[in-house]
Amino acid sequence: MNLSILDAAADAPERLALIADGMQYTFGDLLPLVQAEMQTLQKEGVSPTRPYPVNARREVATLVRLYALFELGVPAALVHHRLTDAERQRLYLDAPAPAEGALVIIFTSGSSSKPKGVMLSREALCSSAQASATNLGWQENDRWLLNLPLGHIGGLSIVTRCLLARQCIVMAAEGRFSPQAVLDQLHRYRITIASLAPTMLAQILELQPPAAVPGDLRTLLLGGASASKALLSRAADLRWPVLTTYGLTEACSQVTTQSYGTVNRGQLGAGAALPGMQVRIVDGMVEIKGESLFSAYYPPQDAPWTADGWFCTGDFGRLSEDGILHLLSRRSDLIVTGGENVYPAEVEEALEAVPGVEAACVVGVPDPVWGQLVAAMVVRQDATTEAQINAHLREHLAPYKRPRVLLNVPALPLTGLGKVDRQEVIARTSAWLASRG
Numbered sequence: 001m002n003l004s005i006l007d008a009a010a011d012a013p014e015r016l017a018l019i020a021d022g023m024q025y026t027f028g029d030l031l032p033l034v035q036a037e038m039q040t041l042q043k044e045g046v047s048p049t050r051p052y053p054v055n056a057r058r059e060v061a062t063l064v065r066l067y068a069l070f071e072l073g074v075p076a077a078l079v080h081h082r083l084t085d086a087e088r089q090r091l092y093l094d095a096p097a098p099a100e101g102a103l104v105i106i107f108t109s110g111s112s113s114k115p116k117g118v119m120l121s122r123e124a125l126c127s128s129a130q131a132s133a134t135n136l137g138w139q140e141n142d143r144w145l146l147n148l149p150l151g152h153i154g155g156l157s158i159v160t161r162c163l164l165a166r167q168c169i170v171m172a173a174e175g176r177f178s179p180q181a182v183l184d185q186l187h188r189y190r191i192t193i194a195s196l197a198p199t200m201l202a203q204i205l206e207l208q209p210p211a212a213v214p215g216d217l218r219t220l221l222l223g224g225a226s227a228s229k230a231l232l233s234r235a236a237d238l239r240w241p242v243l244t245t246y247g248l249t250e251a252c253s254q255v256t257t258q259s260y261g262t263v264n265r266g267q268l269g270a271g272a273a274l275p276g277m278q279v280r281i282v283d284g285m286v287e288i289k290g291e292s293l294f295s296a297y298y299p300p301q302d303a304p305w306t307a308d309g310w311f312c313t314g315d316f317g318r319l320s321e322d323g324i325l326h327l328l329s330r331r332s333d334l335i336v337t338g339g340e341n342v343y344p345a346e347v348e349e350a351l352e353a354v355p356g357v358e359a360a361c362v363v364g365v366p367d368p369v370w371g372q373l374v375a376a377m378v379v380r381q382d383a384t385t386e387a388q389i390n391a392h393l394r395e396h397l398a399p400y401k402r403p404r405v406l407l408n409v410p411a412l413p414l415t416g417l418g419k420v421d422r423q424e425v426i427a428r429t430s431a432w433l434a435s436r437g
Contacts, residue, residue: 229266
């Protein structure tokens with residue numbers, strides 16, 4: 001089997017492939033839709049050497065376009081549908097793609113605040129899907145809920161895993177996350193596998209009365225941010241089949257995952273490396289190597305590879321004697337809020353572009369619902385109002401990147417080396433939040 005809807009339609013034309021918008025599609029039903037889209041794309045003059053931008057909304061049309069690009073071998077550049085026009089312009093989609101055989105390009109921000117595309121090959125995506133299947137297995141009537149953004153590797157990986165295995169996707173409608181709606185979908189569509197961020201699960205488990213486990217759900221992959229022991233214990237008490245996982249875009253999602261069927265109350269870490277992947281710890285930092293790693297960045301830029309071929313994730317963790325990864329903290333400059341990744345440098349750049357804002361420091365502060373809140377400490381002139389700052393940010397940043405907390409100070413705190421003291425910013429911001437309850 002491979003990542004081909006044409007082959008899937010030949011292999012299993014009557015097999016259910018997609019449930020979306022109240023409609024059901026077999027692989028045979030999807031075939032003419034994809035073939036028509038392929039003709040449209042060919043008339044546009046698409047090329048395997050030039051990324052094709054895809055507005056990554058959770059819609060049937062998006063999925064059909066993605067399948068068509070897979071067939072044509074044209075790199076699908078997934079653009080988060082919530083990005084502003086200014087953010088889209090910074091993706092440099094007019095640059096030619098290196099001849100690396102990329103099937104998909106997913107954009108993520110770097111520590112320099114410049115967007116970078118992660119080029120993922122067909123082979124890497126297939127390897128990742130097969131590694132996941134080795135752990136979870138597939139059952140005859142499996143249905144995987146697609147409730148994550150298609151512009152993120154978490155959402156895309158559900159598509160590639162189900163296509164490779166000829167299994168069914170249940171696509172949730174685009175829109176704000178609703179814990180009650182997701183719980184209803186799990187029950188109504190008899191979902192067997194789901195992928196959620198810890199924030200999402202926490203909100204579901206806060207529903208009253210306590211949410212009963214949907215009878216068909218056999219696995220709930222929990223990733224995208226660290227899950228607290230309290231959350232994992234509560235999920236275990238309520239018999240939710242949670243498996244913690246650690247991954248990143250550069251590895252096609254999962255690197256390690258808790259073994260299928262085990263129960264995690266907060267002490268089992270994020271599991272061991274999946275087949276085809278290796279994990280080691282160097283100076284406290286997680287390094288990975290394996291078949292699911294990305295090809296290169298787009299546009300071309302340096303990647304943190306070691307001399308012996310390992311990719312340095314920038315995350316901190318430890319390995320237990322039995323090979324289980326225990327993640328201590330994500331990338332030091334990364335904020336994970338509600339499952340969305342936010343890099344401070346990008347938000348700081350947008351803030352400091354506001355007339356009258358002289359300096360800014362953006363940090364993540366702990367929050368029981370969102371995991372972290374985006375907070376900013378700014379030095380600004382008296383004439384510059386908070387309304388002006390927010391108006392500028394609405395034009396240049398997606399909603400999840402905008403600070404929920406904005407503190408005005410006469411000067412940013414500095415370390416002894418003259419650098420901005422981010423830990424002090426976090427401490428002051430947390431204290432201010434605490435004082436306001």
